[in-house]
Amino acid sequence: MRIQPAAVVFDASGTPFSPAYRDVYHSMDSGPGQARHVFLDGNDLPSRWAHTRVFTVVETGFGLGVNFLATWKAWRADAARPKRLHFVSVEKHPFTRDGLARLHARYPELTRESEALRSRWPEIVPGMHRLDFDAGGVTLTIAFGDAIKVLPALRLAADAFYLDGFAPDRNPEMWSPRVLKSLARIALPGATLATYTVARGVREGLGAAGFEMEKRPGFGRKRDMLTGRYMPKWRMGHAPPGRPAWPERRALVVGASLAGAAVAERLTSRGWHVDLIERQPAHATDTSALNVGVFHPHISADDCILSRLARNAFFRAISRWQALEESGLPISWQRCGVLQSAADTAQEAAMARTLDMLGYPAGYAAHVPKLAASRYLGYEPAQGGWWYPQGGWIRPATLIASQIRAATAGVGPTAGVRTHFGRSVASLRRTGKTWQAIASDGTIIAEAPVAVLANSSDAVALASVGQPLKCSRGQVSYLPREVLPELRAVLTGNGYVLPAVNGMSVLGSTYDFEDDDPLPSMRGHEANLSRLARLIPSRHARCDPGTLGGAVGFRCVAPDRLPLIGELPDLDEAHDRRLELSGAHMPDVPRQEGLFGVFALGSRGLIWAALGAEIIVSRIEGEPPPLESDLADAIDPRRFALRLARHGTL
Ligand SMILES: Cc1cc2nc3c(=O)[nH]c(=O)nc-3n(C[C@H](O)[C@H](O)[C@H](O)COP(=O)(O)OP(=O)(O)OC[C@H]3O[C@@H](n4cnc5c(N)ncnc54)[C@H](O)[C@@H]3O)c2cc1C
Ligand SMILES: C[S@@+](CC[C@H](N)C(=O)[O-])C[C@H]1O[C@@H](n2cnc3c(N)ncnc32)[C@H](O)[C@@H]1O
Incomplete structure (x- = not known):
């Protein structure tokens, strides 16, 4: 879906106005005043969130x-604020950063928050974007797209809802029974809602969805407004996932490389204690030890699952790495830009058409012909292609080291990481509510x-997912800086080459x-040199493969080429319940309590x-996930068991 940003327009009273919907964005009397009276007071906030650990507000219309x-x-x-306030919102026509700056200039009392929001405001591309503020105390998850989807x-x-579409007669789809029911589906028992409208259809629709409604005095010139509480008179078929209650905030993580270090850092930032176990004598000695890695988005004409996932992950990675740096931890990386060059002119033309159709902002991806590309790169590539200005390279070892340092500091007196280097986990054992990581000599x-x-790839030896994984050997070659002294950005296509980092590309x-x-x-070196010859034809034959250094790693790959991220399946229970699972959805597939994988x-x-x-x-x-449920399901480690159940072969 192409996202059309909103234009900044004011009506005669100076209130922000949408010509497309013929309605104002907030009460003519005051935007912040309406926010406090209708949405905060209407949900009994702040008192309802007092002393909670996690509190989630869902809004329709950012x-x-x-x-x-x-x-x-x-x-x-x-x-008495919650430790983590999550604000999840949806917007079909977001404003640009400049648009927000013009609009927010009208609310001086919100200047501080507005500046912080604008400093992190995402590129206007479809999907969910997650923005962390105040050291993760407040997280905004905003989906650019149609609320209906x-x-x-x-x-x-959800603990609370702000229903803030335009007026129901101007913006009926935002108040349709389908939308209201999808809110009820994610409402915790007793969740509250508030809205400025008292339209009968809305009141009745919310009542039918399970909310008990009440009229309260409205804001400014509006006499009334509505509040509600989720009190369904029927048993909920698919209740929202509750907030897990763990006996202790302790986790063990097997593997101290890219995945394990990232998990340890995130857990300790929430006050968890982590035992990080790594069979090598130090972190980042396996695949992630590859000297330098590349990161960039993925684009496809149909914006397939992989493209949507990679877009979400790309922005998440950048934002986490920036946050680590802002906290004073060093990472060696550069967003120098990445050119994904076409294989031939026909492919380049198709790539240009694809971007035209998708309408992404140039800050995310742009088509650049060969000549323009050579100005970015410093060399003329064989073809032009897609230019990702925010892509670049990073040295994984520096990232992992900083994540482990951050994890060591932790948050809270009991949080932090204890590393167990040089220890290999031979098996996992479940006793009561505890997972034990066991060494080959039987010690815990x-x-x-x-x-x-x-x-x-060793994860499935500890816990099966019902699907063998493959290992792909990968070799990189190290080119002395003299081979490509002018290379300024990453060039990918069939293969890739990076600007020199520490004297080599x-x-x-x-x-x-x-x-x-x-x-x-x-x-392997010869194969890589022939890739270089195709990427930058003018630099071919400048080096002897016999003189090159390099490295080898092994990539763990699932048959559908998507990662495995989430709870691991309980295959025994799934097998026992195989008949009922044949028409099931992902959340129905039994999982092993407390056992996760990345x-x-x-x-x-x-x-x-x-x-x-x-x-x-x-x-x-028990916090809102950073992505849509179809994307979460696509990478769920239980997907193989579900497929087997659907095919009747579990
Ligand atoms: C040639 C090549 C180039 C690549 N280039 C890029 C790139 O440019 N960009 C990019 O994003 N990705 C790239 N990758 C992929 C990337 O390196 C991997 O996806 C990444 O390293 C996977 O990280 P990981 O933490 O899952 O696994 P690994 O890095 O393999 O780490 C797993 C860790 O678990 C430990 N371990 C395993 N079993 C046990 C056990 N039983 N007990 C204790 N510890 C255990 C291992 O010692 C290891 O440290 C490349 C891969 C290769 C091979
Ligand atoms: C009244 S404004 C919201 C004001 C906002 N809550 C605030 O605090 O500034 C309504 C918003 O709903 C958005 N909207 C309308 N229809 C939508 C849809 N189908 N999906 C997502 N957003 C929609 C509009 O673009 C508009 O920004």
């Missing part, structure tokens, strides 16, 4: 974000109510399933690790 800014300000001012794809537990390395497998990479040689081979990250470990850590921690904490 608009200028006045409700969000006012709610955040109230959270800041409240000594987005709301049914939310899988979360660590135990905790939560275990996260972040150990790549990484050129990659091979992709072989039937090869387990752990050492770089001459054949593995099979394939060729995109950098961005999948960031998304994976966020998903796992959201599940563990």
Whole structure:
């Protein structure tokens, strides 16, 4: 779906106005005043959130974000505020950052929050964007898209709702029974709602969806408004996932590489204690030890599942890495831009058409012809292609080291990480409500109510997912800086080459399933050099493969090429219930209580690790996930069991 940003227009009274919907964005009397009276007071906030750990507000229609800014300000001012306030909103026509700046200039009392929001405001591309503020105390998850599609794809537990579409007669789809029912589906028992409208259809629709409605005095010149409480008179078929209650906030994580370090950092930031177990003598000595890695989005004409997932993960990764840096932890990385070059002119023309159709902003991706591309790169590529200005390279070892340092500091007196380097987990054992990581000599390395497998292809040896995974050998070659001294950005296509980092350019990479040689081979270097020849024809034959250094790693790959992120299946129980599972949905597939995985990250470990850590921690904490339910299902480790059940072969 192409996202059309909203235009900044004011009506005669100076109130922000939408010509498309012929309605004002908020009361003519005051935007912040309406936010406080209708939405905060209408939901009995702040008192309802007092002393909670997690509190989730869901809003329909983000608009200028006045409700969000006012709610955040109230959270800041409240000594009894929740540890984590999640604000989840949806917007079909977002304003641009400049548009928000013009609009927010009218609300001086919200300047501080507005500046912070605008500094993180996402590119206007479809899907969910997650923005963290105040060290993660406040998180805005905003979905750019149509509420009709987005709301049914939310899988979360809401404490309060702000219903703030335009007036029902101007914006009927925002108040349709389908939308109202999808809100009820995610409402916790007793969840409250508030809206400025008292339209009969809305009142009745909400009543039919299970809310008990009440009229209260409205704001400004409006006599009345509505509030509601979710009190269904029937048993809920698919109740929202509750907030898990763990006996202790302790987890063990197997693998201290890209996935494991990201998970440990996110967990300890929420006050968890983590035992991080790694069979190597130090972190980042396996695949992630590859010297430098590349990160960039994925684009497809039909915006397929992979493209949507990678977009979400790409922005999540960048935002996490920036946050680590802002907290004073060093990471060696550069957003120098990435050119994904076409294989030939026909493909380049198709790529240009695709971007025209998708209408992405240039800050996300743009088509650049060969000549323009050579100005970005410093060399002329064989073809033009897609330019991702925010893509670049990162040294995984520096990221992992900073994540582990952040985890060591933790948040709270009992939080932090204990590393167990040089210890290999031979098996996992469940005793009562505890997972134990057992070494080959039978000793218990660590135990905790939560275990996260972040150990790549070895994860399935500890807990089966009902599907064997494959390993692909990859070799990179190291080119001395002199080979490509002017290269300024990453060039990808069939292979990739990076600007020199610490005196050498990484050129990659091979992709072989039937090869387990752990050492770089001459054949691998030759294959990489021929990739370079296709990427930058003018630089071919400048180096002798016999003189090159390099490295080899093994990528863990699932048959559908998507990562495995989420709770691991309980295959025994699934087998016992196989008949009833044949028509089931993902949440119905039995899972192993407290056992999670982030593995099979394939060729995109950098961005999948960031998304994976966020998903796992959201599940563990009962917070809203950072992505839509169809995307979560696509990477759920239980998907193979579900497929087998659907085919009657479980
Ligand atoms: C040649 C090549 C180039 C690549 N380039 C890129 C790139 O440019 N960008 C990108 O995003 N990705 C790239 N990748 C992919 C990326 O390296 C992987 O996706 C990523 O390393 C996976 O991270 P991980 O943490 O899941 O697994 P790993 O990095 O493999 O780490 C798993 C860890 O678990 C430990 N472990 C395993 N079993 C046990 C056990 N039983 N007990 C204790 N510890 C255990 C291992 O020692 C290891 O440290 C590349 C891969 C290769 C091979
Ligand atoms: C009254 S404004 C919201 C004001 C906002 N809550 C604030 O605090 O500034 C209504 C918003 O709903 C959005 N909207 C209308 N129809 C929509 C739909 N189908 N899906 C998502 N957003 C929609 C509009 O673009 C508009 O921004």
